Amino acid sequence: MTNLIETRDLCRTFGTEETKVTALDHVSIDIEEGEFTAIIGPSGSGKTTLLHLIGGLDEPNSGSVMLSGSNIADMSGNQLSDFRRDHIGFIFQAYNLIPVLSAEENIEYIMLLQGLGAAERKKRVKEMLAMVELEGLGDRRPSHLSGGQQQRVAVARAMASNPDIILADEPTANLDSKTGISLLEVMRDLNQQQNMTFVFSTHDEKIMERATRLIYLHDGKVEQDERK
Amino acid sequence: MLIFKLAFRNLFRNTRRTVLTSLLISSSLIVLILVDGLMHGMTNVMVGGITHTLEGEAQVARKGFRNDFEVEYTIDDPASVISQLEENKTLEGFGPRVIIGGMIASSYNTTGSLVYGVDAKQELKVSRISEAIIEGQYLSGEPREILIGKPMAELLEVELGDRLIITAATVDTNEITQELFRLSGIFEFGPEEMDKNLVFINLVKAQSVLGMQDNLHQIALRFMDPEDAKNKELPLFKQLTNEENEALGWLDLQPSIGAMIEMAGFSTAIVGAILFLLTSLGVINSMFMSIYERIYEFGVAKAIGTTPRQIIQLVLFEALLLALISCVFGLVIGYFLGDYFSIHGIPMGKMEVSGVLLDGNMYTQLMLYQFVNFPIYVTLLTLAAAIYPARFASRIVPTEALQRAL
Numbered sequence: 257m258t259n260l261i262e263t264r265d266l267c268r269t270f271g272t273e274e275t276k277v278t279a280l281d282h283v284s285i286d287i288e289e290g291e292f293t294a295i296i297g298p299s300g301s302g303k304t305t306l307l308h309l310i311g312g313l314d315e316p317n318s319g320s321v322m323l324s325g326s327n328i329a330d331m332s333g334n335q336l337s338d339f340r341r342d343h344i345g346f347i348f349q350a351y352n353l354i355p356v357l358s359a360e361e362n363i364e365y366i367m368l369l370q371g372l373g374a375a376e377r378k379k380r381v382k383e384m385l386a387m388v389e390l391e392g393l394g395d396r397r398p399s400h401l402s403g404g405q406q407q408r409v410a411v412a413r414a415m416a417s418n419p420d421i422i423l424a425d426e427p428t429a430n431l432d433s434k435t436g437i438s439l440l441e442v443m444r445d446l447n448q449q450q451n452m453t454f455v456f457s458t459h460d461e462k463i464m465e466r467a468t469r470l471i472y473l474h475d476g477k478v479e480q481d482e483r484k
Numbered sequence: 485m486l487i488f489k490l491a492f493r494n495l496f497r498n499t500r501r502t503v504l505t506s507l508l509i510s511s512s513l514i515v516l517i518l519v520d521g522l523m524h525g526m527t528n529v530m531v532g533g534i535t536h537t538l539e540g541e542a543q544v545a546r547k548g549f550r551n552d553f554e555v556e557y558t559i560d561d562p563a564s565v566i567s568q569l570e571e572n573k574t575l576e577g578f579g580p581r582v583i584i585g586g587m588i589a590s591s592y593n594t595t596g597s598l599v600y601g602v603d604a605k606q607e608l609k610v611s612r613i614s615e616a617i618i619e620g621q622y623l624s625g626e627p628r629e630i631l632i633g634k635p636m637a638e639l640l641e642v643e644l645g646d647r648l649i650i651t652a653a654t655v656d657t658n659e660i661t662q663e664l665f666r667l668s669g670i671f672e673f674g675p676e677e678m679d680k681n682l683v684f685i686n687l688v689k690a691q692s693v694l695g696m697q698d699n700l701h702q703i704a705l706r707f708m709d710p711e712d713a714k715n716k717e718l719p720l721f722k723q724l725t726n727e728e729n730e731a732l733g734w735l736d737l738q739p740s741i742g743a744m745i746e747m748a749g750f751s752t753a754i755v756g757a758i759l760f761l762l763t764s765l766g767v768i769n770s771m772f773m774s775i776y777e778r779i780y781e782f783g784v785a786k787a788i789g790t791t792p793r794q795i796i797q798l799v800l801f802e803a804l805l806l807a808l809i810s811c812v813f814g815l816v817i818g819y820f821l822g823d824y825f826s827i828h829g830i831p832m833g834k835m836e837v838s839g840v841l842l843d844g845n846m847y848t849q850l851m852l853y854q855f856v857n858f859p860i861y862v863t864l865l866t867l868a869a870a871i872y873p874a875r876f877a878s879r880i881v882p883t884e885a886l887q888r889a890l
Binding site: 308311313314333334337338340341342345346348352354355356357361365366368369370413414417 | 487489490493494497780781783784785786787788789790791792793794881882883886
């Protein structure tokens, strides 16, 4: 198996000298293609920070992140955006759909950025909506969808660009148990059927149960790394 | 298409703010159209007042005559000049004149005056003497006719048909001569200087009384296209200007009016600059408010792969839509207001500018460029004002923006 994600001595601090908080302290992990990984730990342990650094949404104070063999620190702003668009899918705790676009349009948006033709975009939107079991709800705006439905749209959006990695930050935190399980099943199926790599930051035991690997963070350090 | 939808929907996410900003932009356009229209209207009234009242759009005269109206400064070879004017196709008309200072006396009073000998028929094409008649009638060619202004008639205590005597020095012998006239008409141009001092008699009579034979002091010109008069390089001017004579357009004859027109253009530019500055601040404020409200969305958009350049494009596209909507609104309102004021005028009170009486209303003059150039300026301004907010949006750090969503 090849390493899709490699972090080396990642350090990230926030605040000034007086109020300095160390979010990550020399974190080095390797994640292989097709893994279903959960980064777990108490609040403030650095899970979200690690996810953001892996996704190139934030810059480390020191250390490096290699994605598919490319060091993201070497990329310009536009190159990094292009890389995220083509290789990484994000799912956020608060769904973060664009409120003025319908479910279909939210999914279509990323493919528009990729420059896909209209016909192909429409076809793929249809497939994505079917995959997350939201057929018939594509024309609804996020405000007319339940939390679970919005998170399904977010999953479909993350999948639409056919990325190598899905980074999901507490994706089930705002969902009820049943909806959370249903959504996890969708993601697990994608992982198993398409060998897509998933990295979660979570407190959710349902995710931990299904994860093939658990990385336990505490005070910004990897305390435990367990493959099931 | 999706980007268009996104920009359009973003624009109407906060309808009240968008409408207020749009009103600000469209108001600037409306004010700009009206101010420019008004300046043009005022300029036209002033230029028309000068060129059409008496002076003509251009004049031919002996060099130096304009300085002190010396009677012996007559046009060199007037027959040749008139022949050239008659052949010229760009002229609507011309009016030959003699002009001489003299005394005018009635049975009760005497006053100084500037006597114009004019060709009654030809003068109709270059001046508004006939239109200014308020009592009696315009010159018919009868030798003893005389027209004076209302204030002069009051000073001399004369009525139509009363006798008036002009005393002047003859041009040929410089002897004092007197000639009797009967008041045939009273005029009122408006500017008091003109109404108090000018006297019009028939050209042939003036030439004979003053011993001028066929000589002339001045020929006033009126062009088919008034713009010709502004052209200093006009072939006709060059053709008529020689060592003795000069042919000049009204811009050279009345340089103060030319300066005033320049000032009017400058005033429009200043008003435009102030409006543009205020509008820019409004647009910048509105765009920033809009960006701050959805800062997390920009964070998400960047997180999922929207490049900073695409974010800039999106914000500028929103600004473009805002500008276009505002321009349509501004053009419609600007047209109707401009059209209304071009007919009914804006009450400004009577005022005299450089000897030209502007009547109580100022009328706007709508021109095509106001409806083509100004919206382009306003759109470019809106886009320019949106660049700073757009760059700000493009630099939003996704992690910081995403924290706002939690």
